[in-house]
Amino acid sequence: MANQNWFDFEKDIVELMDQLEKAKETHEMGKLDMTDMMATLENKIEEAKQTVYGNLSGWQKVQISRHPERPYTLDYIENIATDFIELHGDRQVKDDKAIVGGFANIEGKPFMIIGQQKGRNTKQRQLRNFGMPNPEGYRKALRLMKLAEKFNVPILTLIDTPGASPGLEAEERGQGEAIARNLLEMSVLKVPVICVVIGEGASGGALGIGVGDRVLMMEYTWYSVISPESCSSILWRTWEMKERAAEALKLSATDMLQNKLVDGIVSEPLGGAHHDPQAAYDSLKAAVLQSLGELEGMDPEDRIQERIAKFSAMGVVVDA
Amino acid sequence: MNLDFEDDDDLAGNGPKWYQRTWSGILTKTKDKKPTPDGLWEKCKRCKEVAPTKDWIVNHYVCGACGYHERVGSMEYFDILFDDNEFTEINANLSSGDPLKFTDSAPYTDRVVVAQRKTGLKDAVRTAHGKINGQPLMVACMDFNFIGGSMGSVVGEKIARAIDYSLATRSPFMMISKSGGARMMEAAFSLMQMAKTSAKLALLDRAGIPYISLLTNPTTGGVTASFAMLGDVNIAEPEALIGFAGPRVIRETIGRDLPKGFQSSEFLVEHGFLDFIVNRKELKKKVSTLLQIIWSQKQN
Structure with a gap:
């Protein structure tokens, strides 16, 4: 087994x-x-x-998205791309290990690939800060995106984070500003931007690398404003209502697509990517290349206008 | 508890000796108490100084004794900023849908109705344009007493439309933030308001139109991580709580108490995320002077 x-x-x-x-x-x-x-x-x-x-219930999908053997960003990069050249550092403070990124080829097409990285054992988890980036991680991501824009290379971001790091240093170095800056800058990047939630998509920490022309979710992932546990603890003052919170938040890929908050779902092997990683790699690669095919012929300014229009249409209001 | 008293009976009965009253009956009788009519006096929440309400209003709800900035809403800020309190509110009737049919202990729609009745507001932001010392300005101001100033679809949409107005009329935009963050009951819809408002600000930035962001107590979560931190000039009222993660979450994460003044306006200036701190009494003058230098005099 x-x-x-x-x-x-x-x-x-x-x-x-x-x-x-x-x-x-x-x-x-x-x-x-x-x-x-x-x-x-x-x-x-x-x-x-x-x-x-x-x-599967919403909570069960959340559990699958966190399965310890689920492929992480570097697994996908290794298996869908060739010639990966990892680039480090934000040029200001340090290199945040919770976000990795660099140039690579996918089926011979150049890409800048950026994603949150989790660890598999205790040591790695500490190194990667459990996939929770600090401000310098978001600033590294932005630096790499600007680099890609300069050389007209499309961007692929892989989202997998339980949230941006909530620490003393993160606040001192402007976690809010770092994420905000990325949202603004990503919305006007001249190159195609494809974002895929490959595991957990928790709140601003996920969105910080998630503003794209195509935002896709893998089948057994979640994306919302808060984790079900934290939602439960705020609304019901206990972590025990997480199942109910997961349902209420409508955080699964199918719910998110239905609410038009993401653009598509990338299918996974039955039961989750960890049951057959190769099938998940193939599926993701095909989806990325298809999205690129739809986007690369467009005029950059049209692409930007469409990207902004898409996010501007999100929300439900009543005018009365 | 191990207190070393001479007589243990004191603990059980009348309390320790140093704690006993020497004479009884010092209670003021009800008929001798002096009632304070509502609306005539205000007491500072911090230094407890009492001052006539009319002084508070003249001072824009800043304590004359200690400088404490009382929390106020869009009504007060519009009055402070706009000449002769004249302004035109836009999209005043936008109110919340319930896309997720969200229910915790009460349905979300009920919470919205209760908040609307309690505050007389439609949602947690109001947007209006008018003149500030003769110069046109579009202002979006959040109201904390509407579900903690939380950002859902309505807040995002009204801010987006206010920025659209600034773009269409080429008038500067000012945001007054006061929010606990994203509105959980609209889940991912709330989250995407961060992207929406930031994308609109990118357009404003490309058009070269000024954006001034005023952060007031408190500004946290998804609001800090989107429009609040994106001003051409970021300013804040004194001693406001400003941060991404809330203090409680950080305390639980790091497992120790936070340093004094952590996440205050003053802390953010020191760390380079705010341009300056402005006393509410100086707000209009500072903003209009800044606009005059960077914008208005070039428009004629």
């Missing part, structure tokens, strides 16, 4: 897979012919998967 971390709501699938494993063992030992049994079990597993993954 490739993946050792299962969620509670996947237990039906896990039980059937254990049974299949045992059946295989018995079969291989040559004691009994289990071919029929194995086929039945495989069918059952497929059915169980359809049932479980076809009816």
Whole structure:
């Protein structure tokens, strides 16, 4: 089994897979012919998967988006691009390890790829600050975007953050200003900007690299103004209402597309990218190249006007 | 608790000896109390100095004794800024939809109605244009008493339209921020107002029209991380709380108390994110002088 971390709501699938494993063992030992049994079990597993993954709640999708084996930004870069040249630093304070970026080719097409990076073990998580950027991370991202604009290279951002870092130093160095500046500057970048939420899209920390001509969400990700846990703690004064908060926030890719707050969904292998990372890489690469195809022929000024018009149309007001 | 008193009975009964009254009956009788009629006097929330209400109004709700800036709303700011309190409000009737059918302990629509009834406002921002010392100005001013000045679709849309007005008439734009951040009950719709308002400000920037951002107590969250920090000139009232993350969240994250004055206007000036701090009494003069230098005299 490739993946050792299962969620509670996947237990039906896990039980059937254990049974299949045992059946295989018995079969291989040559004691009994289990071919029929194995086929039945495989069918059952497929059915169980359809049932479980076809009816995921908002909170369950949030859990999948945080699965420890889910591909992160550098995994995607390594597997969808070639010739990645990572560039470091904001030229002012330091190099923020929670945001990575650099030039690369995707199927021979040049890109500037920028994304939040999480860590896989304790040491890496600390290094990457759990994917929570500081102001210098947003300023590095902006520097790289301006660099891409200068050399007429399209931009791809990969969003995966539990939020911008809420620390003492972040405030001292102007976390709010850094994010605000990116929102303003990204809205008038002359090159195509494609943004994809690949994991968690938490609030301003996500939007800080998320203003693009195409904003896509991978199937099992979330994007909202606040995490379900924090929403629960503010509205109900407890973290225990997170499931309800996740429903109320309508934060899943399908909800976000329905509300016209994102432009499309990138499909993932059933149950999440970690079940078959290669399929997720292929899917993301195809979506990015398709978006680029739609955007690259446009006049830069038209593209900017369309980008601003799209965000300007977001919101529901009543004039009465 | 381990207090070392001579007589333990004092703790249980009448309290320690140093705590006992030497004579009783010092309560003022109700008929001897002097009532203070509402609306005649105001007490400073900080130094407790009492002053006649008319003095507070003349002082723009700044305490004459300690300089404390009492929190006021769009009505007061329009009066402070616009010549003879003459202005034209735009999009005054925009109010909130409920795109997500959001319900926590009460439905969002109910909360909006309650806030509207309580404040007499439609939402947490009002936008108006008028003259400031003879110069045209478009002002968007937030109201904190409407759901904590939170930014939902209406706030974003009204600010966006105010910037559109500035672009169309080539008049400077001023934003007065006072907000706890994005409005959770509109979830991602609220979030996208940050992008919307910032994108409009990018257009204003490209058109070379001045944008002055005044940050007042408090300005936090998604408002700080969008339009509030994007002024050509960023200014703030004294001792306002300004930040991205709230103090409580930061305290919980770092696990210790925050330094004194952290996230105050003065702190932000020191760290380079504000141009200057302005006393409310000087606000109109400072803003109009600045506009005269960078804008108005070039328009004729």
